[in-house]
Amino acid sequence: MAAAGVTTLRAVLFDVDFTLVKPGADLSPEGYRRLGERHGLTLHPERYAEAREQALGHLQRHPELEHDDEIWIAFTERIIRGMGGDAEGARACAEEMTRAWEHHGNFELFEDTLPVLEELRGYGLKLGLVSNTGRNLEEFVAHHRLDVDAALGSRAHGKTKPDPTIFRAVLDLLDVAPEAAAMVGDSLEDDIEGARAVGMRAFLVDREDR
Template sequence: MLAAVLLDVDFTLFRPGPELGPDGYRRVGARHGLTLDPSRHADAREAALTDLQVHPELVHDEEIWIRFTEAIVVGMGGDPVLARSCAVDLVRQWERHENFLLYEDALPALALLREHGLRVGLVSNGQRDLEEFARHHRLDVDACVGSRAHGKVKPHRSIFEAALAALDAAAPEAAMVGDSYADDIEGARALGMRAILLDREGAHVGEPDRIDTLLALPAALGLAPL
């Protein structure tokens, strides 16, 4: 019987705001004497993702995200010599709670989970303080486990186990919802949890337990209409 739901944060409940988009990168770059081309942001980010190397032991490591952001800055036309200081500044922007916007389906979905009496937790890889983030955005959740405080990143089993312990739920009683197949879905299923892939962009059509909006989550979890 379902007792708890774990949710990823970035690109599941929240999307980056303008300060974290192409023009935001351009503005931060200008502060560091760089002229960055916003039209190159998408391709630069995709290339940086391809080369992104996680810690071999899945340890949370800020340096990985600095190098990732540095690669984006260079890909947008930034001088490699000046790119690191700009990347550090940009990583700090990703720590600011006000730089994130809720998807329109996030709060209604959370409310429906609550109405069914489910315990709700957030599990996220990232630099920000997740508990402060939840308070800032007034999210009605029972637990927050962020990789910066926990020390390991998804899909390491311990970060899921910490969230389950905080919610007093066993893996078969819980479901994980997230946008990353490798981090969220495979990580949760390895523990025996059910996992729902949120595929907003339609990149995984045909994948089992897939939804394209959080408004479809209650039905996907088999929750009866109230």
């Protein structure tokens, strides 16, 4: 029985990238180097972390939080240029790498992903995914055999986290009120603050020791 004033938890929503899954070899710094070679670029894997951090600092959201593929292409191009790809091929390389992030097979589950989902299922909880991604999450779920009840990506929805509508859309699919749901993700702004703004509980996961 729930304590007075506390709504019983009925559902848990998860972010996807860096929460349930991690990028595979083709999306690693070495993967960037190999792709760069095909575009005539010499990319330095050891510069990836710094280049990504700088690119994140310049990442511009759509003013209305609409999903915009061009934002992610520009973000990826900044990483490539930061790794040494300051040449004409950087744009085409960024476009191909951005498409690679949409391939289901380019991701690996964290070791605890399936056990955690199974354990939550054992408590009778509904499970959902909500992610800022261009991937078709229903196909992604099928590919990785994830036992969830609903999955929604920002391209399909039209808005990105932390816009409240994407959280509410998944909750509607689950038929669960915000106060009876929790969000788990790796982004303080997108996942934690976004979920709490609609009345959900939220828990931060740090897979990268940030």
